Amino acid sequence: MILISLLEGKALVWNAEDVKEIREKHGLVGNLVGALVRKPRQNLRLGLPLELLPEETRLLVEIGAATLVRNCSSQKANSKEDDLSVDKISSLSSVEDEDNVQSEVDAYKQYLQDSYTEQRNLALQEKRRILESLSDRIVEGRTKRKRKNDNEEGDEIPVVKHCL
Structure with a gap:
């Protein structure tokens, strides 16, 4: 299952294997928007994450190939699931x-x-x-x-x- 992160209204795919699957199996291209690790100050070649158009995102979700994940820090702060304290997390x-x-x-x-x-x-x-x-x-x-x-x-x- 492909995980698509929603961040500030943009659909981003962070996993390279998921990007490969999106491009090869589903024929969707998207747009690489990240910097390369070894050459971050250039913009000729871009890397992960892959930004998907809303139409591409909707298609992947509708056919059941992807799941949307909301991972904005402000949303996490309001979520009841993320109310674990640092002490509880470190004890685990x-x-x-x-x-x-x-x-x-x-x-x-x-x-x-x-x-x-x-x-x-x-x-x-x-x-x-x-x-x-x-x-x-x-x-x-x-x-x-x-x-x-x-x-x-x-x-x-x-x-x-x-x-x-």
Whole structure:
């Protein structure tokens, strides 16, 4: 089941597997609006979350593929389910929970590293594709520059200076 978070009227999908399912199984595109982990100050390539149009969200909910989750902090403050105090929450933790959390952290770090590696490979492929498409112009420019340099060397008149 795909979880769609509603935040300030926008439908966001945070899980990469859910995004893949939305795009591959349901044929919906959405719009990636997040920053990449390794390059947050650029906006050419975007990452998670995926923002869905209201129509896309409604379709996924109607066909039963997704569930809407409201997770605004102001809504949580008013919710009776979230009235547990910090003491109660901390007393619920155990060694097993800490192990589970650590394994989840390790899995997340591995996911980030894999994502970074994939992004580097995709960027390298894009650069190679661009260079291949411009290879004719590059070769033409190099030969033109070589001819120009050869002509300049051949046109020079040797100057002999005599010192008295």
